Amino acid sequence: MxxxxxxxxxxxxxxxxxxxxxxxxxxxxxxxxxxxxFTVVGNTNFNIDSGSITKGNGVNNANVNLGGTLxxxxxxxxxxxxxxxxxxxxxxxxxSNSNSRLxxxxxxxxxxxxxxNSLYVQARAWLDPPPAETNLSWTLxxxxxxxxxxxxNGANTAANNHYRGTGNATTSRIILQSPHSSQWQLRITxxxxxxxxxxxPGGAACGAACSFIPGFGGDTSGDFPQxxxxxxxxxxxxxxxxxxxxxxxxxxxxxxTSNTVDQPGRYYMWGxxxxxxxxxxxxxxxxxGMQSLVTxxxxxxxxxxxxxxxxxxLFSFGNITPNGVxxxxxxxxxxxxxxxxxxxxxxxxxxxxxxxxMTWCFLAGNAPVSSIMNDLVASDSVYLGATELYxxxxxxxxxDLTNNNGGTPVVSMEPRRLGRMPxxxxxxENFNNFSTSTDPGQTWLHMxxxxxxxxxxxxxx
Amino acid sequence: xxxxxxxxxPKFVKAHFINSSVSQANALRxxxxxxxxxxxxxxxxxxxxxxxxxxxxxxxxxxxAGFQSSSAAVLLATGSDGVTVAGMPxxxxxxxNWTSASLINKWxxxxxxxxxxxxxxxxxxxxxxxxxxxxxxxxxxxxxxSGTLHPSFADRTGINFRVVDFNAAVxxxxxxxxxxxxxxxxxxxxxxxxxxxxxxxxxxxxxxxGANLPNISFTLSAxxxxxxxxxxxxxxxxxxxxxxxxxxxxxxxxNGTGYVTLIGAQDFLLYHLRGQWQGGGNxxxxxHIEVPQRLYPQNNDPNPVTGMxxxxxxxxxxxxxxxxxxxxxxxxxxxGTTRSWQSMIRSPFGDYFxxxxxxxxxxxxxxxxxxxxxxxxVFTNKFLMFDLxxxxxxxxxxxxxxxxxxxxxxxxxxxxPTNQRFGDHGEWVHIxxxxxxxxxxxxxxxxxxxxxx
Numbered sequence: 001m002x003x004x005x006x007x008x009x010x011x012x013x014x015x016x017x018x019x020x021x022x023x024x025x026x027x028x029x030x031x032x033x034x035x036x037x038f039t040v041v042g043n044t045n046f047n048i049d050s051g052s053i054t055k056g057n058g059v060n061n062a063n064v065n066l067g068g069t070l071x072x073x074x075x076x077x078x079x080x081x082x083x084x085x086x087x088x089x090x091x092x093x094x095x096s097n098s099n100s101r102l103x104x105x106x107x108x109x110x111x112x113x114x115x116x117n118s119l120y121v122q123a124r125a126w127l128d129p130p131p132a133e134t135n136l137s138w139t140l141x142x143x144x145x146x147x148x149x150x151x152x153n154g155a156n157t158a159a160n161n162h163y164r165g166t167g168n169a170t171t172s173r174i175i176l177q178s179p180h181s182s183q184w185q186l187r188i189t190x191x192x193x194x195x196x197x198x199x200x201p202g203g204a205a206c207g208a209a210c211s212f213i214p215g216f217g218g219d220t221s222g223d224f225p226q227x228x229x230x231x232x233x234x235x236x237x238x239x240x241x242x243x244x245x246x247x248x249x250x251x252x253x254x255x256x257t258s259n260t261v262d263q264p265g266r267y268y269m270w271g272x273x274x275x276x277x278x279x280x281x282x283x284x285x286x287x288x289g290m291q292s293l294v295t296x297x298x299x300x301x302x303x304x305x306x307x308x309x310x311x312x313x314l315f316s317f318g319n320i321t322p323n324g325v326x327x328x329x330x331x332x333x334x335x336x337x338x339x340x341x342x343x344x345x346x347x348x349x350x351x352x353x354x355x356x357x358m359t360w361c362f363l364a365g366n367a368p369v370s371s372i373m374n375d376l377v378a379s380d381s382v383y384l385g386a387t388e389l390y391x392x393x394x395x396x397x398x399x400d401l402t403n404n405n406g407g408t409p410v411v412s413m414e415p416r417r418l419g420r421m422p423x424x425x426x427x428x429e430n431f432n433n434f435s436t437s438t439d440p441g442q443t444w445l446h447m448x449x450x451x452x453x454x455x456x457x458x459x460x461x
Numbered sequence: 462x463x464x465x466x467x468x469x470x471p472k473f474v475k476a477h478f479i480n481s482s483v484s485q486a487n488a489l490r491x492x493x494x495x496x497x498x499x500x501x502x503x504x505x506x507x508x509x510x511x512x513x514x515x516x517x518x519x520x521x522x523x524x525x526a527g528f529q530s531s532s533a534a535v536l537l538a539t540g541s542d543g544v545t546v547a548g549m550p551x552x553x554x555x556x557x558n559w560t561s562a563s564l565i566n567k568w569x570x571x572x573x574x575x576x577x578x579x580x581x582x583x584x585x586x587x588x589x590x591x592x593x594x595x596x597x598x599x600x601x602x603x604x605x606x607s608g609t610l611h612p613s614f615a616d617r618t619g620i621n622f623r624v625v626d627f628n629a630a631v632x633x634x635x636x637x638x639x640x641x642x643x644x645x646x647x648x649x650x651x652x653x654x655x656x657x658x659x660x661x662x663x664x665x666x667x668x669x670x671g672a673n674l675p676n677i678s679f680t681l682s683a684x685x686x687x688x689x690x691x692x693x694x695x696x697x698x699x700x701x702x703x704x705x706x707x708x709x710x711x712x713x714x715x716n717g718t719g720y721v722t723l724i725g726a727q728d729f730l731l732y733h734l735r736g737q738w739q740g741g742g743n744x745x746x747x748x749h750i751e752v753p754q755r756l757y758p759q760n761n762d763p764n765p766v767t768g769m770x771x772x773x774x775x776x777x778x779x780x781x782x783x784x785x786x787x788x789x790x791x792x793x794x795x796x797g798t799t800r801s802w803q804s805m806i807r808s809p810f811g812d813y814f815x816x817x818x819x820x821x822x823x824x825x826x827x828x829x830x831x832x833x834x835x836x837x838x839v840f841t842n843k844f845l846m847f848d849l850x851x852x853x854x855x856x857x858x859x860x861x862x863x864x865x866x867x868x869x870x871x872x873x874x875x876x877x878p879t880n881q882r883f884g885d886h887g888e889w890v891h892i893x894x895x896x897x898x899x900x901x902x903x904x905x906x907x908x909x910x911x912x913x914x
Contacts, residue, residue, distance in 0.1 A: 329812065330811060330812045331810075331811035331812065347840075348838070348840035348841065349840060356809075356810065356811045357811065358807035358808055358809060358811070359807065359808055359811065359812040359813075360805040360806070360807055360808075360850060360852075360863065361805060361806065361807070361808040361812070361813055361814060362781070362786075362787075362803055362804070362805055363778050363785065363786050363787075363803075363804040363805060363806050363824060363849065363872060364778060364779050364780055364781045364786035364787055364803070364804070364823070365779065365781075365814065365821065365822050365823040365824070365825075366808065366813045366814050366822055367813055367822040368812065368813045368822075369812070369813075370813065371805075371812060371813070372803070372805060372852045372854045372862050372863075373862065375854040375855060375860065376855075377854075377855060377856065377857045377858075377860055378854070378860050378862070379858070379860045380860075381757075381860065381861050381862060382795040382796075382858065382859050382860060382861055383757050383761045383762055383795065383861055383864065384757060384758075384761055388861075388862040388863060390862070390863060393807055395807075395809050395845075397835070397838065398809040398810060398835040398836075399810070399835075400831065400832075400834070400835070409831060413832075413834040413835050414834070414838045414839060414840055415809065415834075415835055415836060415837070415838050415845050416838055416841065417845075427862075428860075428862065
């Protein structure tokens with residue numbers, strides 16, 4: 001079942017800037033843990049299930065919209081948790097059984113009602129009022145500005161041409177196991193500046209500051225094994241560049257590009273509680289530094305026959321540069337200093353390779369930003385009276401380099417269609433940004449640059 | 462309604478040799494006689510030896526009397542007792558005395574009703590063995606023989622056949638300038654798209670237009686509305702005639718020989734002509750007609766049919782208005798016009814064709830080199846192939862991002878050699894410039910487009 005977190009606004013009560021690298025790690029983890037049912041495999045400096053972060057939870061026993069003044073409240077059983085003023089600003093993760101596009105997601109607690117043991121939540125992510133529903137699963141988490149105050153970002157003691165975010169590194173990271181029968185795991189990591197910084201000297205430019213990497217074999221410290229069954233290139237090869245030189249691991253970590261200090265943003269998340277597939281967008285709320293998208297897990301419409309080893313079914317795609325700019329799906333042989341995107345997958349030769357979403361392009365020739373979805377007179381289809389949407393197929397193994405600094409081939413090529421990118425569809429780019437489709441149910445949301453995602457009802461523009 | 466099972470099975474006439482020096486106009490008449498026999502009997506034939514299938518019910522064959530079956534000079538013999546043996550190039554039919562006249566360099570048209578066999582084709586007769594048996598050049602059709610994959614016959618009996626003299630057909634009197642042609646009916650359409658009616662394609666040999674260089678034009682009728690009035694018939698659904706993108710004959714000989722290849726089933730027809738009438742270089746004439754895969758709901762687009770007719774242009778992908786790049790025409794109901802649609806493929810490099818593997822952002826420019834591996838997986842032993850989908854950009858208020866997909870063509874980078882077979886069972890063959898056409902997995906001893914693409 002698809003669950004949507006509809007526009008969660010991160011914040012800090014006393015500062016206009018925050019550690020967005022930590023925020024992205026924290027909020028994404030709350031969604032996959034609290035809304036999709038992932039379980040914890042291991043972590044370092046991010047014990048999501050500890051009492052300091054998880055304040056209360058329950059399975060199928062919360063009620064949404066009690067009517068009257070409680071129409072935007074969530075009632076939890078007092079036998080499980082007693083609400084208090086301390087809950088204000090905390091984050092309530094809901095997993096709905098029957099309104100998963102509306103009542104699932106992360107919600108900011110704005111107040112309490114002790115009489116009914118209910119939590120008022122901010123209405124920004126809801127229809128007003130939300131559908132009344134009983135028996136939701138819920139988890140109450142500590143606020144992001146409190147929880148991430150204890151996060152760390154220290155590198156390990158290895159030399160700088162090795163991966164620095166594993167072993168005795170203190171940097172906060174977590175591995176969660178998906179509910180899918182394959183039990184694939186997701187490592188979300190606040191990568192170290194040694195590994196992902198673009199500075200010269202000092203950075204290895206491996207990709208996103210908060211990376212999302214699927215795989216298997218995670219340990220209790222939140223690490224995948226070197227050369228194991230996972231898509232984390234720097235960890236797999238234990239190689240990074242020195243001073244942003246060309247390396248096989250440049251730009252191979254998709255995720256949130258968030259620098260350490262920036263204004264907090266708005267988070268939109270989509271996830272499947274069966275496959276564990278994810279699509280997360282961070283939208284700027286003041287400055288564009290945190291803007292990113294990342295999608296990972298198992299594709300839709302996978303190519304058949306399925307590979308015998310499920311690691312060959314996994315992918316991750318998203319932003320790879322230190323600073324996001326545009327919300328787009330436009331992969332390329334990226335120069336690390338540009339607004340780059342790239343994906344990763346596991347080759348049949350049992351080493352990680354690259355992966356990109358394929359856009360329909362003109363056979364006669366197609367320059368950047370000039371597909372039929374960029375047509376200047378694009379409109380609703382004259383046949384359908386609606387905007388046409390098509391999926392992005394994910395193909396692995398067609399890139400042999402990760403940036404265009406000299407075009408040096410450094411990654412194996414072995415082309416193979418994995419499946420279709422989960423949830424997202426490609427449509428005309430001149431549709432209004434951050435607008436819903438015009439059908440009565442408003443079933444699609446156009447973010448920007450022709451990225452459409454499932455929706456239901458209105459949004460805050 | 463299910464079909465009998467053979468409607469969508471491609472059949473082939475491979476490198477048919479126009480073996481007499483004929484005029485440009487007669488090259489087109491010869492081609493039409495070949496299409497008539499192939500489409501009417503090999504692809505659409507029942508058990509009648511003289512009444513073809515697959516044409517508009519009335520006035521679907523717009524040629525002079527004698528073109529079809531009434532001339533003993535054109536149709537030399539018929540029968541239904543043909544026998545072939547697997548692996549052999551011989552054809553036995555006791556009902557005909559094959560020594561009664563010289564049949565060498567004439568052609569045998571063979572088919573069985575509802576047959577799935579690619580043996581249904583048109584073969585040159587190259588030797589008389591005895592009174593009941595002849596030897597055919599089985600490379601023109603046949604079935605890929607187990608092991609060698611060379612074209613051979615299969616075990617069959619009760620084969621229908623017609624013995625045809627194409628040279629005599631084009632030498633007949635009575636051809637009519639700017640009128641002769643065929644009204645092909647694509648009866649397999651309903652098996653491609655639910656509820657689709659059989660569309661029609663009216664071909665027309667034009668001999669007195671422009672510089673008086675003979676051409677072929679065609680008109681596609683989505684609703685199959687050919688209104689019979691002999692050659693002056695018309696379609697009632699507003700479809701416009703599609704003129705060739707360039708002349709079929711330019712810079713070549715007034716008279717000459719050449720080669721024709723046909724591939725077709727009841728939902729499509731591919732045609733290629735290359736001969737001495739065209740000048741140097743790869744400037745053969747391809748033509749492609751098919752019922753594409755509908756992508757819109759049936760109510761929004763009930764009867765799509767499309768075709769391409771670039772003239773003497775070879776098989777190319779680089780033009781936005783011609784050939785496989787952008788030359789497919791289809792009736793566009795929203796404004797009642799016939800429009801050209803642009804081809805699209807998925808880019809394996811993301812949202813465009815990256816300039817490193819594809820200089821100038823053209824996939825046609827992908828050349829041999831390090832990016833070969835981007836299209837061939839050494840672990841799965843598979844080559845990437847790409848579907849072609851069709852959209853209508855650039856016209857205000859007529860925008861359609863993706864109306865249909867072509868079913869009878871695929872694209873690969875042209876770094877692979879022509880005549881390379883593709884697919885798990887050799888179901889595609891590289892024609893030219895990365896364009897793949899349907900194939901039967903056979904290995905020919907010569908190039909399919911024998912005189913060049």
